[in-house]
Amino acid sequence: MLTLSQRGRSGLQFLGSLQPYASSRVRGIAKAEFEADPQGKAIVEEYERGGSNEPWPDRIAKAKAVAEKSVAYKHERFYQRYVGEENFVRAIPAIEEKRAEAEKLVNRPLEDCGGSLELDESVPIPDYYEGVEWHLEPGGWDGYDLAGPMFMAGIGPYVFSKGGYAAVEVGDDIRNQRVDVTKHLPKDHYDRIYEMGCGGATTLAACHKNYPEAELVGSDLSPALLKGGHDAARAMGIPITFKQRDARDTGEPDESVDAVVCYALFHEMPVSVCVETIKEAFRILKPGGDIIINDPPPFAAVHPFQAVVLDWDTDNRGEPFFSETCATEWVDVLKDVGFVDTKAFGLGSHGYPWINLGTKPA
Amino acid sequence: MTKPPPNPITGSEDMDAMMRINTELMSELWILRDRVTVLEKLLDEKGVVDRKAIDDYAPEGEFAAELDEERDRFVRRVAGAPWEVEFTVESLVERGQR
Numbered sequence: 417m418l419t420l421s422q423r424g425r426s427g428l429q430f431l432g433s434l435q436p437y438a439s440s441r442v443r444g445i446a447k448a449e450f451e452a453d454p455q456g457k458a459i460v461e462e463y464e465r466g467g468s469n470e471p472w473p474d475r476i477a478k479a480k481a482v483a484e485k486s487v488a489y490k491h492e493r494f495y496q497r498y499v500g501e502e503n504f505v506r507a508i509p510a511i512e513e514k515r516a517e518a519e520k521l522v523n524r525p526l527e528d529c530g531g532s533l534e535l536d537e538s539v540p541i542p543d544y545y546e547g548v549e550w551h552l553e554p555g556g557w558d559g560y561d562l563a564g565p566m567f568m569a570g571i572g573p574y575v576f577s578k579g580g581y582a583a584v585e586v587g588d589d590i591r592n593q594r595v596d597v598t599k600h601l602p603k604d605h606y607d608r609i610y611e612m613g614c615g616g617a618t619t620l621a622a623c624h625k626n627y628p629e630a631e632l633v634g635s636d637l638s639p640a641l642l643k644g645g646h647d648a649a650r651a652m653g654i655p656i657t658f659k660q661r662d663a664r665d666t667g668e669p670d671e672s673v674d675a676v677v678c679y680a681l682f683h684e685m686p687v688s689v690c691v692e693t694i695k696e697a698f699r700i701l702k703p704g705g706d707i708i709i710n711d712p713p714p715f716a717a718v719h720p721f722q723a724v725v726l727d728w729d730t731d732n733r734g735e736p737f738f739s740e741t742c743a744t745e746w747v748d749v750l751k752d753v754g755f756v757d758t759k760a761f762g763l764g765s766h767g768y769p770w771i772n773l774g775t776k777p778a
Numbered sequence: 779m780t781k782p783p784p785n786p787i788t789g790s791e792d793m794d795a796m797m798r799i800n801t802e803l804m805s806e807l808w809i810l811r812d813r814v815t816v817l818e819k820l821l822d823e824k825g826v827v828d829r830k831a832i833d834d835y836a837p838e839g840e841f842a843a844e845l846d847e848e849r850d851r852f853v854r855r856v857a858g859a860p861w862e863v864e865f866t867v868e869s870l871v872e873r874g875q876r
Contacts, residue, residue, distance in 0.1 A: 422813050426808060427809050429808075429812070430805045430808045430809065434801070484789065491788070497787050501780070501863075505870065508870035508874060509870055509871075510874070512870075512873075512874020512875055549780050552780050554867045555867040560870075732783045732784075
């Protein structure tokens with residue numbers, strides 16, 4: 417494993433302390449002030465009665481106006497933005513200090529364990545995807561050639577693992593969450609599991625833990641993430657087939673997979689693209705096959721203050737589709753597309769992970 | 779280029795700038811405390827020097843110049859925090875190579 421310099425390590429560790437403090441203690445004060453405010457109180461009471469029929473942007477705007485009265489809210493949001501930026505402002509230079517070692521790590525020989533990597537430059541990059549710097553990562557997923565070591569040796573262990581950002585709560589174990597979520601697929605055995613928008617290998621490795629016999633296939637638009645996933649899978653000795661594909665056009669034959677997994681994907685796409693993705697999942701699933709979607713919870717499922725917190729990411733943390741996707745109930749879309757036995761529920765105290773399940777009729 | 783937030787996070791550009799300086803200072807202070815703690819532990823473990831010797835040390839010559847340069851970088855990083863809000867992969871790579 418790559419060891420960062422003292423500045424690199426301690427600077428990132430500082431972020432990993434600041435963010436959880438801000439999102440627990442400071443955010444707790446802000447939430448209490450929201451609930452104590454007469455308008456905030458009325459908004460919470462309305463939510464507890466089942467909510468109004470106003471469009472979500474209007475409801476969020478009212479709640480946000482109350483939240484913004486709080487100095488604690490402003491400070492907490494400031495720290496969120498600061499950490500979001502500084503993750504990369506600190507981690508990229510820290511990795512550059514160790515470029516030779518990081519390159520050696522990226523290019524280390526790995527044993528073939530049966531998986532593969534199919535990159536396809538002809539896959540069109542959609543307009544919604546082009547130029548977006550997701551999560552404030554400069555250059556987007558494919559912008560920095562040493563993004564793998566940057567996450568593995570820096571941002572991952574020192575900041576992300578501490579939680580306290582976006583829908584992730586302080587202390588959440590984001591790796592084990594993937595195991596817990598995929599465990600909710602309704603059957604004990606799957607022959608072939610396909611993950612759309614897999615990014616790397618983390619969720620498919622969780623699937624492997626729960627369903628060790630399953631053949632695993634993952635697709636994504638990002639060549640860098642797919643390559644990182646392929647390397648990680650080989651390092652773990654898990655055979656996974658990675659393909660560069662748009663989730664709406666996987667190229668898989670009709671009725672060829674037993675389960676489809678979409679993990680933290682939908683909030684990165686416009687709702688119309690998500691709907692097309694669900695239709696593609698329906699097409700490639702065998703009759704009786706299952707789909708599981710995990711994403712941030714819908715606004716309707718969370719406290720109005722938490723809805724403001726989630727909505728904030730749209731403009732301030734490189735999450736352009738957060739608000740529109742949180743305003744959508746995927747379980748309803750699953751029903752519309754033809755899935756049955758649908759259900760949706762949250763695992764964590766604030767509704768995240770939020771699981772949506774459905775089965776293609778047999 | 780990473781987009782700045784569409785509106786000041788705290789509602790005021792001045793306040794955002796002051797918060798940036800303050801938070802950067804807090805971070806620098808922590809990085810330094812971490813380093814000093816590591817250093818003192820290593821020195822102690824190796825029996826090289828005790829704390830009193832550190833307290834009594836007066837920098838001079840090349841070492842004093844090294845401290846000057848480090849201090850200048852420190853000031854640029856802290857006082858420059860509100861003005862270094864735009865960054866690219868290239869600018870961050872360059873920063874790592876300085």
